Amino acid sequence: MKTKHSDLIDSLTTRGYRLTPQRELLLSMLSETDTHLSADTLLTRARKAYPRVNKSVVYRNLELLTELGLVSRVDFGGGHVEYEVHRHPHHHHLVCRNCHHMIGISSDTFADLQRQLADRYGFSADMDHLALFGLCHDCQTSEPANAHAQRSHHPHAL
Amino acid sequence: MKTKHSDLIDSLTTRGYRLTPQRELLLSMLSETDTHLSADTLLTRARKAYPRVNKSVVYRNLELLTELGLVSRVDFGGGHVEYEVHRHPHHHHLVCRNCHHMIGISSDTFADLQRQLADRYGFSADMDHLALFGLCHDCQTSEPANAHAQRSHHPHAL
DNA sequence: CGATAATATGCAACTGGTTGCATTTGCAAC
DNA sequence: GTTGCAAATGCAACCAGTTGCATATTATCG
Ligand SMILES: [Zn+2]
Ligand SMILES: [Zn+2]
Ligand SMILES: [Zn+2]
Ligand SMILES: [Zn+2]
Numbered sequence: 042m043k044t045k046h047s048d049l050i051d052s053l054t055t056r057g058y059r060l061t062p063q064r065e066l067l068l069s070m071l072s073e074t075d076t077h078l079s080a081d082t083l084l085t086r087a088r089k090a091y092p093r094v095n096k097s098v099v100y101r102n103l104e105l106l107t108e109l110g111l112v113s114r115v116d117f118g119g120g121h122v123e124y125e126v127h128r129h130p131h132h133h134h135l136v137c138r139n140c141h142h143m144i145g146i147s148s149d150t151f152a153d154l155q156r157q158l159a160d161r162y163g164f165s166a167d168m169d170h171l172a173l174f175g176l177c178h179d180c181q182t183s184e185p186a187n188a189h190a191q192r193s194h195h196p197h198a199l
Numbered sequence: 200m201k202t203k204h205s206d207l208i209d210s211l212t213t214r215g216y217r218l219t220p221q222r223e224l225l226l227s228m229l230s231e232t233d234t235h236l237s238a239d240t241l242l243t244r245a246r247k248a249y250p251r252v253n254k255s256v257v258y259r260n261l262e263l264l265t266e267l268g269l270v271s272r273v274d275f276g277g278g279h280v281e282y283e284v285h286r287h288p289h290h291h292h293l294v295c296r297n298c299h300h301m302i303g304i305s306s307d308t309f310a311d312l313q314r315q316l317a318d319r320y321g322f323s324a325d326m327d328h329l330a331l332f333g334l335c336h337d338c339q340t341s342e343p344a345n346a347h348a349q350r351s352h353h354p355h356a357l
Numbered sequence: 358c359g360a361t362a363a364t365a366t367g368c369a370a371c372t373g374g375t376t377g378c379a380t381t382t383g384c385a386a387c
Numbered sequence: 388g389t390t391g392c393a394a395a396t397g398c399a400a401c402c403a404g405t406t407g408c409a410t411a412t413t414a415t416c417g
Contacts, residue, residue: 059383061395081373095397100374102395120278120373120404135322144320154312162302163336164293178321217364217413239403253367258404260365278374278403 045126046072049111056109063098066091067106068126077115077123115170131169137177144177203284204230207269214267221256224249225264226284235273235281273328289327295335302335 049068054060066087071078078086080099087094103124106112113127117136131148151168158164207226212218224245229236236244238257245252261282264270271285275294289306309326316322 059394061383063396093397096373097375097398098396116274116276118274135316135320135324137322138325144322146316146320150315150319151312153315154309157308157311158293158304158331158333161308162293162304163339164295164302164333165339166293166331166333167296173316173324175316175322175324181321181323212414219365219413221366251367254403255368255405256366 049126052109052111058105058109062091063087063094064102064106066094067099067102068111071112071124071126074125077125079121079123083124113170115172117172118174133168133171133173135177136172136174137180138174139176139180142177142179207284210267210269216263216267220249221245221252222260222264224252225257225260226269229270229282229284232283235283237279237281241282271328273330275330276332291326291329291331293335294330294332295338296332297334297338300335300337 046069049072050060050065053064053068058064067083070083070086080096080103083103084094084096084099087099103112103114107114107124110127112124113131114122114124115134116122117134132145133148133151135144135146137143148168151171155166155168158166204227207230208218208223211222211226216222225241228241228244238254238261241261242252242254242257245257261270261272265272265282268285270282271289272280272282273292274280275292290303291306291309293302293304295301306326309329313324313326316324
């Protein structure tokens, strides 16, 4: 997707922001992958190509690119945030709190809710890229004892 | 709400967890307020009564109390998390990204969505205490230039 | 009531992310 | 091409939250 990459660069420069090697690198890493990447992963990868890049630059630019709408941020909770280039249509994620399996869902699943919030409260909700937690189908029958995070410890519990 | 407080303590001890002064203090602070409190606020307040309390204890106990369902956590994004005693019925929050005004809404607003996610994806979503971002009624007409966070800076922007 | 064992706490080191400031650099004007 | 200046970067100090471990405390049992 080279086109996408140069489109992104145009978006930056025509709005008066400078094209720096760090920004170009970030945008190319993001447009060449089809999954999300965390800031930390982006920093590590960026340094392979260009060892001087500083973490504050990565964070500041991800912030900027998100504000400009070129990049979409998803907050997985507990401070875990990931980024991807902003594509249409939007999508959201259902994350299993037991096995950590992740289901991608289309944004129109939220259309009714969005309308309801607008009607009842006059609130225009941002529904670009959400993550909801819960239990996936497989984990509902047998909540504990799967992949991760079982409450192993406390002797008395239950 | 003294009753609530002693109920919480019972919940702890009958499940085999010890009643320590720190835990009692946390629970009483939480049950005596009707809003959310951040871990940091709880730590600061706790130290007034009991200067030795350590921050790791506050974080660890909030984690425990949340897992036990005695306390409800809400993630306001950007690493900002708050806690309150778990009450029924549940509620959620709509937070304006412009003026930071917060609207509390009843949990049944999400009932349809929850059902839909169960039907379509077999996913049982946790809908205890969510925060959604967006624009409140007043800020939709005049997005920038309100209370906080206007894009003051970049000269070229737009 | 005193001993015991397992849990909870305090502490100090560490981590991921943020901030302020001095230096560098991209870009436009000459 | 050179110059000038605002914007962007690198750096180092900082901050909230987490982790491992030695010490203190709780609840239980004799
Ligand atoms: Zn996504
Ligand atoms: Zn699962
Ligand atoms: Zn709430
Ligand atoms: Zn508002």
